[in-house]
Amino acid sequence: MSTAVPTINVPPLVVGRADISRVIRELEQLDSTIVAQRIRGLQPDATRVTQAMSDLADLNHLDLTQDDHRTTLKTQLKLLKTKGAVIHMVFAEEPNPEFMSKMVSWIREQLHPSALVQTGLQPGIVAGCIVRTPSHIYDFSISSVLKSKRPILKRLIAEAAAAPEPAPVAEEVA
Amino acid sequence: MITGVLIAILAASVVGLGVLLFLLFRSKPAGSAKNATDKATKRKAASDQAVEDVEHVFNEEFREELRNHGRLYFDKIIGENAMFLQQDLRLTSSQLNDYMKKEISTKLEEAFGAYEQTLKDAQEAAMEAIQKTLRANEEQQIALTKQTEELLAAEKQRAVQHFEDNMADIVNHYLAEAFGNQLSLEDQLGYIVGEMEANKEAMKQDMHA
Numbered sequence: 001m002s003t004a005v006p007t008i009n010v011p012p013l014v015v016g017r018a019d020i021s022r023v024i025r026e027l028e029q030l031d032s033t034i035v036a037q038r039i040r041g042l043q044p045d046a047t048r049v050t051q052a053m054s055d056l057a058d059l060n061h062l063d064l065t066q067d068d069h070r071t072t073l074k075t076q077l078k079l080l081k082t083k084g085a086v087i088h089m090v091f092a093e094e095p096n097p098e099f100m101s102k103m104v105s106w107i108r109e110q111l112h113p114s115a116l117v118q119t120g121l122q123p124g125i126v127a128g129c130i131v132r133t134p135s136h137i138y139d140f141s142i143s144s145v146l147k148s149k150r151p152i153l154k155r156l157i158a159e160a161a162a163a164p165e166p167a168p169v170a171e172e173v174a
Numbered sequence: 175m176i177t178g179v180l181i182a183i184l185a186a187s188v189v190g191l192g193v194l195l196f197l198l199f200r201s202k203p204a205g206s207a208k209n210a211t212d213k214a215t216k217r218k219a220a221s222d223q224a225v226e227d228v229e230h231v232f233n234e235e236f237r238e239e240l241r242n243h244g245r246l247y248f249d250k251i252i253g254e255n256a257m258f259l260q261q262d263l264r265l266t267s268s269q270l271n272d273y274m275k276k277e278i279s280t281k282l283e284e285a286f287g288a289y290e291q292t293l294k295d296a297q298e299a300a301m302e303a304i305q306k307t308l309r310a311n312e313e314q315q316i317a318l319t320k321q322t323e324e325l326l327a328a329e330k331q332r333a334v335q336h337f338e339d340n341m342a343d344i345v346n347h348y349l350a351e352a353f354g355n356q357l358s359l360e361d362q363l364g365y366i367v368g369e370m371e372a373n374k375e376a377m378k379q380d381m382h383a
Contacts, residue, residue, distance in 0.1 A: 085381045091359060099359045106367055110374055112381040126350045127357050129366050133380035140369040142349060146342035153341050 006080035006114050008073070011055035012101040016118045019052060020081045026053050027074050030064060085112045088132040090120040092141075179239060186231040193224050 014023060026049065034044040046064035049057075053064070062069040087107060095103070100119070107115050122130070125141035132138075146153065197220045337344065370377065 087377075087381065093359060095359050099363060102363060103366075106370070110371075111378050115381055123350070124346070126346055126353065127362050127365075128369070129362075131370065131377070133377050135380050135383060136376065138369070138373055138377065140366060143342055143346040146345050146349075150338075150341055153345060154338060157341075 008076040009059045012104045013052040086116045088118045090122045090130040
């Protein structure tokens with residue numbers, strides 16, 4: 001059983017396993033394209049790739065026109081897909097790419113350089129997020145905060161119930 | 175005329191009585207059977223004579239007159255008696271009427287008294303029954319009120335307990351309703367990163383494990 005770990009750096013545009021799969025497919029297409037170009041006697045051209053692929057190559061100092069680099073990258077990506085550290089994050093709404101880019105950058109800078117992020121949706125948490133690492137669950141949602149602050153909530157509600165009702169405010173008539 | 179007839183009747187009676195007395199005092203006790211037979215014969219003759227005299231005095235005309243007189247007298251007596259009887263009847267009727275009135279009044283008073291007493295008893299029984307019913311209703315109402323209050327208190331306690339148990343979810347729901355889509359993830363980024371920063375070491379260890 002192989003105990004190898006991925007050593008490549010992953011750009012922020014590549015977030016989760018789905019993105020890794022997409023990049024691997026693109027690499028295979030690129031392989032076919034370059035083989036076809038060589039058969040035609042043309043210079044291999046790897047400039048027409050997606051931003052994620054381009055960032056991945058730049059970040060890892062790889063030349064996509066070279067077969068061994070592409071093979072290494074493909075191997076590392078497959079390894080990353082199967083063995084890479086994954087962190088799950090659940091939000092109240094669908095996160096946009098900019099937000100995810102910032103989030104992934106922070107995670108890879110502070111936690112793990114090749115961490116993959118999988119997102120989930122749970123509107124009930126209202127705000128915040130729930131983070132699940134391989135061995136722990138961290139609940140940073142507002143509902144968790146409210147549950148932990150229940151004595152304070154009880155005291156506030158009791159004070160609000162005991163307080164006299166405010167006088168009705170007269171609405172201005174336009 | 176009547177007086178004359180009466181005088182004649184009286185005179186005839188006196189004559190008859192004298193004849194009888196004469197015959198009675200003339201007869202003497204005899205020692206022999208012959209004398210007895212003679213006496214009997216004479217007595218019979220005297221009797222026949224008296225009868226003949228009576229027949230002579232009380233002839234048909236005199237008898238008719240006596241009959242008329244007696245009829246009239248009888249009519250008078252009948253009339254007087256009828257008058258007396260009518261008076262008695264009226265008096266009796268009046269007394270009977272009074273008696274009947276009195277008796278009927280007494281009986282009616284007794285009946286009304288009994289009826290009134292019966293009504294009073296029935297009224298008392300009805301009042302007692304109503305009071306019993308009212309007491310039972312009051313007791314039932316008190317029991318129901320107590321039971322309702324207990325149920326309300328228990329329900330209130332249950333609602334409060336439920337509210338306290340789910341307070342965070344309720345507030346969470348209100349927050350979700352209040353904020354809606356206004357609280358974007360961009361706004362939450364600082365909070366999320368702050369929380370993750372606070373748990374960074376533990377998370378890092380998890381990721382590298």
